[in-house]
Every structure is written in structure tokens, then in C-alpha cells.
Amino acid sequence: MKLIKKEDLPGLYGYLASAGKKIFAPVRKNGMVSFSFTSAFEEIEMSYIQTKLSAKAAAFPKIEKLMKYTIQKEGQSYEPYDVEKFPGIVVWGAHPCDAAAFHPLNAVFTWETHDKYFTRRMENLLIIGLSCTSHDEFCFCTSVGVHPGDTKGSDIQLTPLPGGDYLAEIITTKGEAVAAAVPALFSPAPGLNKEELVTSVEKRFDHEALHAKINGMFDHPVWKEQALRCIGCGACTYVCPICSCFDIQDEGGIFGGLRYRCWDSCGFGHFTIHTSGHNPRESQDTRWRQRLMHKFSYQPQRQEVFGCVGCGRCSRNCPVDMNISEHLTQIMAV
Amino acid sequence: MNKLKEKAKELLSSGAVQVVVGYEEGTGGKIRPAFVSRPEDADKLLYNADCHHNLALYLYKHETKRIGKMAVVAPPFVLRSILILTTEFQLEEDSLVVLGVTPEEELIEFANFKEIETWVNQHPIGMKEKDREMLNRLNAMSRDERWQFWQNEFSKCIKCFACRGTCPMCSCFRCTVDYNAPQWISVGSHQLGNFDWHLMRAMHLAGRCSVCGQCGEACPMDIPVHLLSFQINEDIFKMFGSRAGLTLKKESLLSTWKSNDVENFIR
Ligand code: SF4
Ligand code: SF4
Ligand code: SF4
Numbered sequence A: 001m002k003l004i005k006k007e008d009l010p011g012l013y014g015y016l017a018s019a020g021k022k023i024f025a026p027v028r029k030n031g032m033v034s035f036s037f038t039s040a041f042e043e044i045e046m047s048y049i050q051t052k053l054s055a056k057a058a059a060f061p062k063i064e065k066l067m068k069y070t071i072q073k074e075g076q077s078y079e080p081y082d083v084e085k086f087p088g089i090v091v092w093g094a095h096p097c098d099a100a101a102f103h104p105l106n107a108v109f110t111w112e113t114h115d116k117y118f119t120r121r122m123e124n125l126l127i128i129g130l131s132c133t134s135h136d137e138f139c140f141c142t143s144v145g146v147h148p149g150d151t152k153g154s155d156i157q158l159t160p161l162p163g164g165d166y167l168a169e170i171i172t173t174k175g176e177a178v179a180a181a182v183p184a185l186f187s188p189a190p191g192l193n194k195e196e197l198v199t200s201v202e203k204r205f206d207h208e209a210l211h212a213k214i215n216g217m218f219d220h221p222v223w224k225e226q227a228l229r230c231i232g233c234g235a236c237t238y239v240c241p242i243c244s245c246f247d248i249q250d251e252g253g254i255f256g257g258l259r260y261r262c263w264d265s266c267g268f269g270h271f272t273i274h275t276s277g278h279n280p281r282e283s284q285d286t287r288w289r290q291r292l293m294h295k296f297s298y299q300p301q302r303q304e305v306f307g308c309v310g311c312g313r314c315s316r317n318c319p320v321d322m323n324i325s326e327h328l329t330q331i332m333a334v
Numbered sequence B: 001m002n003k004l005k006e007k008a009k010e011l012l013s014s015g016a017v018q019v020v021v022g023y024e025e026g027t028g029g030k031i032r033p034a035f036v037s038r039p040e041d042a043d044k045l046l047y048n049a050d051c052h053h054n055l056a057l058y059l060y061k062h063e064t065k066r067i068g069k070m071a072v073v074a075p076p077f078v079l080r081s082i083l084i085l086t087t088e089f090q091l092e093e094d095s096l097v098v099l100g101v102t103p104e105e106e107l108i109e110f111a112n113f114k115e116i117e118t119w120v121n122q123h124p125i126g127m128k129e130k131d132r133e134m135l136n137r138l139n140a141m142s143r144d145e146r147w148q149f150w151q152n153e154f155s156k157c158i159k160c161f162a163c164r165g166t167c168p169m170c171s172c173f174r175c176t177v178d179y180n181a182p183q184w185i186s187v188g189s190h191q192l193g194n195f196d197w198h199l200m201r202a203m204h205l206a207g208r209c210s211v212c213g214q215c216g217e218a219c220p221m222d223i224p225v226h227l228l229s230f231q232i233n234e235d236i237f238k239m240f241g242s243r244a245g246l247t248l249k250k251e252s253l254l255s256t257w258k259s260n261d262v263e264n265f266i267r
């Protein structure tokens, strides 16, 4: 455990920027805090409950260009984007839920096939975590196995001290390499109990018990009841740090164009529509069920990860207040 | 709103309707849509000025229709939306009990849609003060500044389609953005794709917006999308002298030609 003074944070930022890293950090703009690429330390907001969009775009951007293609008389050709040229990204100031979310996200993109775009971005990623000293009614990390002071996923973890300085835990070898490059920024930590510095989030249910229960609930009437107000948009999916569904699109002219991958959502009615016109998820309750079963039944079964870290973004941003922890609590009770 | 609760209970206990679509309190005092099927649950229904969701949205969805006959709690913008949807053949009068609620939080019962038509014409609603101010600000801008304003707003769009999903007038079973043969609108949320999408959406709502503002409320990225429809509504009022949701006459403004229509936009 080390200490980094608040006046030394710009030094850490400066070192990472000078090492060619792009720094993806919470920025407050137009009354909204969102992860954005920054060009100066001053742009960063270190005191926030949760950002609008998660940090997942650092590895799974809204649009990932995959290749350029040309179609000519002589034949077709394509040229994939060179992943070796991807810049190194630092996710700066991610709360423990967001840092933890990269693991289940990674589980999807490395399940059987190792997606080269995603894995390259992950290899190049450095995560500076930020323990939580406050939370709101939408946060429920402790119900899904994450804790407001957890270091899982972070390379370096900062915990704010009341005076404005930070405890710094160096977690991984990537983190050690950074600390070793700028040793002057770190000093020995005062003897403090980190537990007392972080906020305490009430546990509403147990995710293992939820998993055991939800596995058998495919035909339960609760989905129909819960999903009535859901308008079938993509807001919950797009703000979620773990939702990973994507679409692949070709865009261009007659002689060539670009293939890219972009976010998609299981909440949309046409997401599963077949060419025949048949839709296996024809009503909103079957889509809502998919969202929860995927996260709490299928992902744990197949990839041994939970698809939710309890960040609460889906619920904060849902236009009709489909509060996920409230719904999961209800599922535990039925 | 005790009267509303009582009326809902009565409708449900007598079996006159199987579900009442209304408002309830959600997380941290937020208002959200509610579906009440049991008389004993009617006590959670409420109505106040914060009830912004346009519940007309649920009236034609197969998910709600399969429950049975519906009653809907209807502030003025819902009433106007009901008229629009009726003229567009999306709603049938006998499938619905309308529990009107006034800005003074009084309950009005309507015997038929004709009475709604009369009421909404006697009680005009305008846009909220902050929206009016914002539109004035936008109109005072030069074309370039306005273009910049919208480019900046659209750049935040993530194409979650919450604005579409929440609007009763976006009633298409398959939206133009969902077509892929041909692909009319780029799927990706890039500059062109976002612009395509908003242009298409605004034009499809031209003269059909009930001025509820719910699309802007729903947007997680705080994009004031409702102002596009509001401005088009104002333009249409200037050109054709009509506002959406005030008539049961089945003549959609943009698909009805009249010999005295203004044509000064043809240059
Ligand atoms: S499902 Fe909701 S609470 Fe869970 S990780 Fe995703 S956005 Fe956060
Ligand atoms: S739960 Fe909310 S955010 Fe998600 S699809 Fe439904 S209405 Fe949209
Ligand atoms: S366009 Fe927006 S303001 Fe107009 S009816 Fe639809 S949701 Fe309401």
C-alpha cells in the first residue's frame, strides 16, 4: 500500500500520456459525467458516483472498424485494420464495478474464438481503479459479488483519503511497471484501514442463490408482469459495462467500403427476427427474460462469470425505471 | 387523486376492464408507468404534474392488448395522442376506457372519443416554458450556428432508440431503421448514421407530434430531440393552421392535398 498526493496525480497522468497512452477518464460535460478520451488531467472528474456510459468502449468501442474491402472486375479484396497500430489505452478512475466488468466482457470475446480486435485492446489496456466513497440507490455491487473497495480488474487502485490524497495499491505487473517508472510519485502509505474509507453498499440478494433460482424460471409468469412497461430500447444495454451484443455492417459504394462492428441490443424487437419473418422472441417479456437469464443463468453456466457487476447504469438510464435490483429482489421473492 | 383510485378499482372489480394503465412512484420518487390488474393494487396509482410518460404508447402493443380491455390514465397529451392514433387506425374506441386527468389533477370521464375531441379543443396546451425558450434561442441562431448545435447534440446519440420506443406515434411494427433490405439508415452510431436517423425520425413525426416532450425525457444522453418535432409542429401550424391531436377527422396532414395548401416552399 502506497500513498499518492493529490498534487502528484497530474504527474502520473503526464507520465502515461508521454508514454503514448490515450487516457480514457470520467469527464463532466453538459451536466453529465462520461468516460471520454482526455487531453489534460484537468478535464478529469475524480468525484462522481457513476458515469453515464461505462468504460467498456476502451476495449469494445461503439464502432470498431474491421476491414476495408474493394470489389472489382478482377475480384474482391479486403484489408483488415492493423490491430498492431491500436494505441494503448488507460482507463483512469474506473470504480470497482467497472474494473471488474472487463473480466466477463473478456470471457465473451475469448470464448472459443479469440476476437483479435478486442484482445489486442485488452492487452494494451491499463486500468486505474478508484474505490467508491459514495453510492446511490441504484448501486448494488455487493449483491453480485463486487465490493466498493475491490481491486479485481485494476492494475493500480486509488482510494480517496479525506484530505484529497489517495491510497495507491499496485495490483498487477502492469501496475508495477508504471509505479517503477515514476517512483517519486509514490510514498509509503500511512497506516489506515481501507475498509473504513470506502462506502458500504447494502446487500439485497445473493447472486449465487439467484443463479440457482433463476436457472429454473424460464417459464415463470414474472417476466410478463415485470416487462409490461419496458419499451424495448437499447438504453440499458448500451450503458452496461458487460452487454456485448454487436451487429456487423458493411457500408460503402459499389466498388468498396468498410466493414465495422457496432453495439446491438437484445431489447430490440427485431434483434432475433429470422429471414422467414418468424421471431422467436416475439414479445417484450421474452426479451427482458433474455437480458436477465443471460446475465444470471447462461453466463455463469457457460463462462463461469456473472453478466452484471451491479453498477446500476441500466436502471439509472431506463426511461421507464425498470430497476434491475428491484426486479431481481422480486425474483428472489416469488 | 382518490377519485382515480376508486374509479380504477370499480372498473377492475366489475370486470369492465382487465388492466388500468397509469402512473406509480418508482425508484427515489421517480414516476413510472404502472399496469394494475387487481383492484387491491389500484391504490398505487397516482397522478401529478411529474407524470410525463405518454401512456398512449401501450394502448396498441400486443403485450398489453393480450391482457384484455384497458383503461388509461390520460393527461391532456395522452388525450391528444389517442386522437392521433385513432385517426391513424391504431386504436378503436370500444377497446378503451379513458380516464382523463386535468392539469388541476381532476378526473374527467369521457363517454366517447367525440367528447375527448371537444375537451382538447377547449383546453389548449402549449409547450413548457423552458422548451419555448430553447426554441426561441435556436430560431435566433444563424443557420450555421443551428447546424453546429444539432451536430453537437447528435454526436452524443448512441442510437438506443429510447426516443422512438417511448413515442406513441412511432407505432410502426417495423421502423425504417430496422430495415436491412435495403438498408435505408446506417446502423452504426457515427456522424452520418446519427444524422440520417434524426432526419428520418423528425420527418416521420411531422404534424403527428402531441407535444408531450417524452422523447427528450427518455433520451439517456440528454439530447433535446423533442425540439425537432416541436419546431416542425410550429412550422406546420404557420403553413396549414392545424395542430396534431385536435381532430378525429381521418385526414393526415402530410398525406392530404388541398387546393388551398400553401406552396411557397416550392421554389
Ligand atoms: S446489468 Fe445493469 S447493473 Fe448490471 S452491470 Fe449492466 S448496467 Fe450495470
Ligand atoms: S429495461 Fe428500460 S432501458 Fe432496457 S429496454 Fe426496457 S425500457 Fe429500455
Ligand atoms: S415526437 Fe416526442 S414530443 Fe412528439 S409525441 Fe412523440 S414523444 Fe411526444
Ligand code: SF4
Residues within 6 Å of the ligand: B156, B157, B158, B159, B160, B161, B162, B163, B164, B218, B219, B220, B221, B222, B223, B225
Ligand atoms: S434516445 Fe437519445 S441517444 Fe437514444 S437514439 Fe434517441 S436521441 Fe439517440
